[in-house]
Each structure stands twice: as structure tokens, then as C-alpha cells.
Amino acid sequence: MDKTILVVGSVALDSVKTIHGSTNHALGGSAVHFSLSASHFSPVKMVGCVGEDFPPQFRKFLKRRNICQQGIEVMPGKTFHWVGRYDRDYKNAETIATELNVFQQFKPKLNGDHARCGVLFLANIDPDLQRGVLEQMGKPRLVACDTMNYWISLKKQSLLKLLKKVDMLFVNEEEARQLTGEYNLIKAARLIMKMGPKGIIVKRGDAGAMLFFKDNVLSVPAHPIEKVVDPTGAGDTFAGGFMGYLAAAPDWKNFDVIRRAMSYGTVMSSFSVEDFSVKRVGGISKKEICARYGKYVDALHIK
């Protein structure tokens, strides 16, 4: 059983402002947040693209977590740059600028090692590209994907074709509603399952996350954090913890395994918001993860 996760998504430079400070061209992007989080549980290979300006120290940062960067293509031009701002409530990111740069030309190309990975995570990119990746893969035993409101509006048919072939879908509340036209999340999840996925994870920010898997429904709270510094990438970090744990498990379809994966996802995302960019998740120790996981799980064990 191959435990390696292939992740395909964005590698970005983020300039973010929150009430606790700001960053300028810090390491970001969905594939990056996911990979750093997942790397604490399973081997990770990234597929993405950067411009010639991508700083070597960010390469080193990813390397320290043993993330395979062979699939990161260097293209002429600049790296994807996102400029955003969060209000005090951190509920919505205000995008000030999105400079797609080389990311506009991104067309994921997999090599033989990539295609043989046992687990695939398709981070939020154009569903046509996501499908292109899936076609290049061998026979992964677990395929998950993320998406966003933009693709649900503009490329719904393409997304629906993709969903037929994925095991797990990550969405937020609004996306679940937009995709189905159903307001209630239980009903929405049931409708999404009819589109293909066996499992739906609804990310709810500080309200935690919900999991729908076959007939099971599980709602878990967020781990309360006293100082939220930067929520950028929290969703991808959640997905990284979740998928990283599942990839390492002998049977990812076991519901006890999936419940633990939800808890690891929650714990990893709680770390991610404690500092800007990927500082916290990139530098964290296994011991810190286990300690918070234990605390989280124990608190919910109502005796």
C-alpha cells in the first residue's frame, strides 16, 4: 500500500494584513499549506508552478519537511501573488489583488512517480485541470478534491464530471449550498453524494467542520484559539491533516479512522491560524501535534 500523497494546486506568495500585523510575499498557496500539514503524517509530492522570482529559502523550507518538489515547474515570469486583508472577525478575506502571473499557464504534468502515488489531493484549481490530473494518474486508492464558488458558477458541468471520480470532497457551507441549491447541510451533503463522492467534509471556520460519509454524520468543533493571527490556508491545512492521516491508515474507509482524521485536520488548522503564512505548521513538532490532539479528543470524550 503506497502512502504517498500527490497534491496538485497553487504555490503562491501571499501579502496579508490582519489586526495582528502583515506579511509581504510570504510562502502560501493551497498546495503549500496542504503539503506542510500532510507531511507530518505521510510522504508528500507536490505538483505546481512558480515563477523565476520564487525565493530559494522557500524551497529549503519545504525540503526540511521532506516534501518532494520535483513537480514544481519553474516558468518564465513571476509567481502567483495574492494580496488580502482580514477584518477583526476573520470571517471573510478581502482580496486586494490577485496577480495570477505564471499560474495562468499552469497545466499540471505528472511523471511516473507522481502517477503511482496511492493518494491524490486535487486542491482548488480549474476543474478541467483537476480532471486532466486524474487522467494522468494510475490507480490511486483515495482521491479527494477541493473547489470554490467561482468554479461552481462558471464550470459546473466540468466539476460534476470530476465529482463522479472523487472519493472525498472538501467544501465550505456556502459552496455546499451553491452546488445543490439546498440550504440544510445534511440534505445538501446527501445530494452531493449522489453526484459521486462517498464523503463530504464541510469546513465551517471557527464553527468547526462536518463530515458526511455514507450514512454517517459527524460535527466536530474547532479547537478554541486565543489569538488568531492569520487564517489564510486554514482550510488547506485542515485537508492536509485529514488526508495525511487517512493516507497513513491501513483502511481509510473505516469510520473510526475517518473520525480521527477529522480531529487531526481540526488540530492542524488550529495551529495554522496562530501565526502568519506557514510559520507555525512548517515548524511544529510531532510532540506538539500529539499533545493538542490528545487534549482535543479528551475534552470531547464526555464521560
Added chain:
Amino acid sequence: MDKTILVVGSVALDSVKTIHGSTNHALGGSAVHFSLSASHFSPVKMVGCVGEDFPPQFRKFLKRRNICQQGIEVMPGKTFHWVGRYDRDYKNAETIATELNVFQQFKPKLNGDHARCGVLFLANIDPDLQRGVLEQMGKPRLVACDTMNYWISLKKQSLLKLLKKVDMLFVNEEEARQLTGEYNLIKAARLIMKMGPKGIIVKRGDAGAMLFFKDNVLSVPAHPIEKVVDPTGAGDTFAGGFMGYLAAAPDWKNFDVIRRAMSYGTVMSSFSVEDFSVKRVGGISKKEICARYGKYVDALHIK
């Protein structure tokens, strides 16, 4: 140890419209929702007021749950009537009319039986009246109160005097922030504790609830409900389940007991939203409560 809970609050007639239908002068009010919920766990005595129009069948409905109504004063005029509407997302109630009627003259008067109750719940009324009730009490071993944005704005000093004397405070997120000027809920709860209460329960609607008790922080999810019909009174129903369970426990300050109380509060409020008015909570069986509690607690026991 006396397990009887005295609750002081509103008895109302509610006319509510939601996407699933409407009610016209249905049984409502904070003291009613609280009492019906708490009555499944402990004996309850109500103090409140109604007008001459208060329907006898509502008296019977409360009597069926063995709720003592001696403290419900009948005053000349009409019963408090609230007219409201919820949007599809059920997040905010839109008040169409508030006819206070006899409730404007409400001045809670306790008899000897009331004053001897071991547990007191001060539902959301004017903090001056809440303090007046507390002064009439003997020595209750547990005092909890609820409040609202209106009193925090208009009678903060009076509320602060009250908080010095209560063990547990129920608030929602906005109220916690308004009371302290602190956005983060952990920090806000810590500031509120300095005002007097040992414990703070932050009700978060479909995001569940948070508990702060001494050094402990616990966040619990809501029990997912497939068809939310009417959220009116869900907060008071939560408080009823929570306080009802604590009142029956030998040591309410034990954190395991408090965690179970949070779960019973969650479960009771999940029932309350499944039908209009108090239909569901008033008619529910102990067996149904235990079944859902078991399901809720088991799902959160991550193994």
C-alpha cells in the same frame, strides 16, 4: 440537597413565521422554554406573569410536565405577545412586533417555597428585576442568569452588580463581545469571569456552544438537524437542559458533570428547533432524550 429549580422570566404568546409554516399566539417565553426543558431532569417552579387571555390549555400543557405554576401571576390585560419571522438561514429573528402588555408591570414576588429552591435561573429580564429576585432568595447553591444586548447597552451597571452574585452566565457571542469589548471568545470569557461568574456558556446557534469554567475551555458542536422548523427558544431550552442536569447532580462544580450538562443542553435544544413553539420539547420522552444523548456523546468519543 434541594434539586428544585426556580426560574424567573417571561411567559409569552408567540406568532412566528418561518419557511416551514407559522404559529399564531403559540406558547412561548423564556421561562416556558426553560421550564419544559429542565423539567425532564429536575423539579421546576416558575415565576412570571400572564394576562387574562392566557389560554387554559397552556396551563395544562405545563402541568403535564409537573411544572409548578403558583408563581405565575395573572394580571389585568393581555399576555406578552411577540411577532417574529426567520429567514431561511435562521440566524437572526426579525421582530415584527413586541407587545409587552402585562409584562411591562412584571415585578417578581417570591413565596417561601420559591425562596427555598436550591437552584435559581434568572432568564433574560431587566437586571434590576433579576437582582430583586436574588434578594428574595434564601441560599441557593447554584445561580445562573441570561441577559441580552439591550440590557448590556442600557443597564450595564445594574448587570455588573448582578454578575457579582451569579455562578453561571449564559450569553451569545455578540453579547460576550459587547460586555467586554474583546472579540476573542476565550479572552472575553476570562474578562467576564473577573466580573463574578465562575462559568460562562456562550451559545452559538448551529455552531454549538462553548463553556468556560475556571481554567477549563470546552467547545461542543450542535447536534446536526435535518429540518430546522423554528429556532425560537432554543437558547432557553439549552439552558433548561444544562441547568436541569446540574440541579440533579450531587456536585455541579465537577467538570465531568458540567460537560454532561453541556451535552444535555445541546441535545434538548436540537429537539426544540424541530417543531414550532414548545411542541417537541413539551411532548418528548425520556427515552428519546437518552437515545439522542447517547448518539451525540458516542459520535464525539473519537477512538
